[in-house]
Amino acid sequence: MERVEAGLTPTRSASRRPAISTVADVALHLTLLVVSIVTFGPFVWMILGSLKTSGEIVQIPPTFLPHSPNLDSFGTIFTQLAFARYFINSLITCTCATASVLLTSSLTGYVLAKYRFFGRDQLFLVILGTLMIPFSVVMLPLFLLMKDVSWINTYQGLIVPGAVSSFGIFLMRQFIDSVPTELIEAARIDGAGEAWIYARVVVPLSTSAFATLAIFIFMWNWDSFLWPLIVVNSPEMRTLTLGLVSLSTLERGMNYAVSMAGSTITVLPIVLVYAAAQRHFIRGITVTGMK
Amino acid sequence: MSNRDVQRVIGSRRDEPPRLEKSPHPYRGAVETRSLRARMRKVLRHPQFWFGLAVLTPILAWYLILAAWPIFRAFQISFFQWNVLNPSASTYVGLENYVRLTTDEVFQIALDNSVIYVILLAAGVLPISLFLAVLLERAARGRQFYLFFIFAPVIMSVVAVSLIFTWFYDPTAGLFNYILHSLHVPQQSFLLSEQESLYSVIAMNIWQAVGFYTVIFLAGLLEIPTLYYDAAKVDGASSWSTFRHVTLPLLSNTMLFAIVILSIGAFQVFTPIQVMTGGGPGHSSYVLSLLVYVEGLTNYNFGFASAVAFVIFAAVLVITVIQLRLLRKSWEY
Numbered sequence: 274m275e276r277v278e279a280g281l282t283p284t285r286s287a288s289r290r291p292a293i294s295t296v297a298d299v300a301l302h303l304t305l306l307v308v309s310i311v312t313f314g315p316f317v318w319m320i321l322g323s324l325k326t327s328g329e330i331v332q333i334p335p336t337f338l339p340h341s342p343n344l345d346s347f348g349t350i351f352t353q354l355a356f357a358r359y360f361i362n363s364l365i366t367c368t369c370a371t372a373s374v375l376l377t378s379s380l381t382g383y384v385l386a387k388y389r390f391f392g393r394d395q396l397f398l399v400i401l402g403t404l405m406i407p408f409s410v411v412m413l414p415l416f417l418l419m420k421d422v423s424w425i426n427t428y429q430g431l432i433v434p435g436a437v438s439s440f441g442i443f444l445m446r447q448f449i450d451s452v453p454t455e456l457i458e459a460a461r462i463d464g465a466g467e468a469w470i471y472a473r474v475v476v477p478l479s480t481s482a483f484a485t486l487a488i489f490i491f492m493w494n495w496d497s498f499l500w501p502l503i504v505v506n507s508p509e510m511r512t513l514t515l516g517l518v519s520l521s522t523l524e525r526g527m528n529y530a531v532s533m534a535g536s537t538i539t540v541l542p543i544v545l546v547y548a549a550a551q552r553h554f555i556r557g558i559t560v561t562g563m564k
Numbered sequence: 565m566s567n568r569d570v571q572r573v574i575g576s577r578r579d580e581p582p583r584l585e586k587s588p589h590p591y592r593g594a595v596e597t598r599s600l601r602a603r604m605r606k607v608l609r610h611p612q613f614w615f616g617l618a619v620l621t622p623i624l625a626w627y628l629i630l631a632a633w634p635i636f637r638a639f640q641i642s643f644f645q646w647n648v649l650n651p652s653a654s655t656y657v658g659l660e661n662y663v664r665l666t667t668d669e670v671f672q673i674a675l676d677n678s679v680i681y682v683i684l685l686a687a688g689v690l691p692i693s694l695f696l697a698v699l700l701e702r703a704a705r706g707r708q709f710y711l712f713f714i715f716a717p718v719i720m721s722v723v724a725v726s727l728i729f730t731w732f733y734d735p736t737a738g739l740f741n742y743i744l745h746s747l748h749v750p751q752q753s754f755l756l757s758e759q760e761s762l763y764s765v766i767a768m769n770i771w772q773a774v775g776f777y778t779v780i781f782l783a784g785l786l787e788i789p790t791l792y793y794d795a796a797k798v799d800g801a802s803s804w805s806t807f808r809h810v811t812l813p814l815l816s817n818t819m820l821f822a823i824v825i826l827s828i829g830a831f832q833v834f835t836p837i838q839v840m841t842g843g844g845p846g847h848s849s850y851v852l853s854l855l856v857y858v859e860g861l862t863n864y865n866f867g868f869a870s871a872v873a874f875v876i877f878a879a880v881l882v883i884t885v886i887q888l889r890l891l892r893k894s895w896e897y
Contacts, residue, residue: 301703308696309713312775316716318739319728331737377626380619388616396620403631407832407880409856409873413641413866414634417648437626467615496721498835499853503861514723518839529731536724547719551712554719558776559783 316540322533323347330530346534350520356538358509359516366431366501366512367494373436374490375483382445383475387457397446403439408499416503430504431512435494441486444557448482449475485557488550492543513539642870654867661871671872674850677762681851682830684763686823688770689777693822694815696774697781698807711782715775722772726839729768730755733840758848761841765849769836777822784818785811817891824887828880852876 322330324342350356385397415434424430452475460470476483498514505511511519517535520528547554607613642661647653665671696714700707717725732739733754741751754764788811796806812819834853837843843850843858852872860869 301699302706305696305699305703305706305710308699309710312771313713313716315725315728315732315771316720319724322731330731331734333737333742335737335739335742377623381623384616384619388612390616400627403627405828405880405884406631406635407853407873407876409832409834409853410638410870410877411631411634412856413860413869413873414637415630416861417637417651418629418634434630437623437630442623467611471615492719496723498723498838499857502838503857514721517721517723517727520727529734529737532727533731536721536727539721539724543719543721544716547716548712551708551715555711555715555779558779 316544319533319536319540322530323537325530327528327530330533346528346530347538349528349531350535350538354516354520355508355511356513356516356535359511359513360538362428362431362510363495363513365428367491369428369432370435370494371487371491373432374438374441375487377437378441378445378486379449379476379479379483380471381442382447382449383471385442385446386450386452387454387475400439400442404443412499412503415500419504424504426505426507426510428510431501431510434500434504435497438490441490444486445479445482448479452478481553481556484550485553488546488553489557491546495539495543638870638873641866642874644867646866646870648864648866657867661867664868665871665875668868670847670850670855673847674852674855674872675875677850678831678833678852680762681766681769681833682827684766685769685773685830686826688766689773689826690819690822692770692774693777694781694819696778697785698811700778700782701785711779714778717772718775720772722835723839725768725772726836729764729771730840733764755841756845758845761845761849765836765840768840769830769833773826777826780822780825781815781818784815787818788814820887820890824883827883831879831883832876 321337321339323346324344325336325339326341326343326345329336329340381400385393419425419430419434424433456474456478457470460474465473496514497512498518501512501515502518505515508519513535517532517539520532520535643656643658644654645657645660647655700710700714703710731737735741735751735753735756738754740754744750744752752760755761792810792814793806796810801809832853833851834857837849837851837854838857841849843854852875856869856873856876859865859872
């Protein structure tokens, strides 16, 4: 595990083998460079596209750099469409859901990792088992439930079904399991209350798990599409992804420049976080993937 | 308190069970109650009990209301001709919704497409990811740099990526037809063609998913002890046979994990299909999740939609059970 972390995180780079030959090395790096262009190219193409005019973007042959870069498409989505509102809706939903998942996952993870009680391991297995439930199965009854409590077109309707995460509980339990029990016992002997121990011992020792989980949950909610599609039907409660899709049905035929501007607004915040904290994105996958 | 009572309060020791039958105490029941009560009192004095209760109660309530209840409800609805506006007017139809699955044409198309989706996505993603992971493992120096770009599609919103590729696939203004044209390949309709729409979406999904599995495989590769490679080198093994006989077998669990995660995800695919084709043209790119959504929330045919949903559930269960079986088998070696 440590070696994997070292190999995947930028802090230390473990060189395992000496370079075999220069020719093979050049071929290796050339291949990886081409692959990187293929995987990252569409992102660049999207940003460049969002700066083109609606005429230039459908021009054949396509231009790489925009002739006269302009922000007209961004103007369109923010003035003619309520993208600012969609952005705020997404921000509110994601922030609340992430905060809730962090709190519930860490508390439950702590209890499941460090407390001993009847049925604990069975409970953990059941929570893990819920990861297998396809969303298609629960989405219709959830929709009916939201209708019954009048939560259609509300923030709570968007947030509450995602307020607890089995993935989060799993991640936190695995992580808090490795927090030394001696520290918790010592605090208890010193007369610390359980909430104090959680806040002052468990939380400070699991900040990196918090960061990883926060990033993942925020990203998932930001990209979430199916549930907002079901629980929202009024334009002013749309999240960014719903707003994006509404672009394509807006006019006859799609204005690609406008849809690229919308995509840029949607993708850019996550990409910026990714650029700043790549390590956490990759760790989230390796930690959950290997256990 | 007698010695025995004390022992009962503390909790009986396994090797020496309290002999209740021979107890001389005339009110045996009373003693038991008292010890139980004492035990309860002890538990209730524990701050951990209250903290655990305070944490788990709302969590369990959430799971009951937002996971257990909906599953039960969906199962129930699948046996009804459900009336959304007036649920009490729903009629029980037994297995009719499930029987309809065997004859429903759109369901057949959606089922076929979902299976095709899983197989082609796996066939596309897994070899490419494994190849990239092997390359990245060798490129220790530039690993972080390349990984940043290769993983980037994974974090991008599926809706945004779907829109970007809709533009790329545009028959006249799209990048792909421009590239094909310069290679003297005739113009393709991609998303607008019944023959190509599903495959066009799968191709986009391959592009987006490769980075995720590359990281999984790379982590698996880095887990393999260097020792094995040294041994292979001493034996004079070629790099291909090292890969074939050392790397691949040691990577089998990672591979299995990747296949399961990928199949479960691909079997439930919804967003790219909904955004890029809407299931069309015609029903050519329908998948099961889209059918659940359309039957449920467009046609208000909740009973039939729930039956389709349980087909997805059954498939996911089967995939998971097979995985557990295979994992157990591999542990035996």
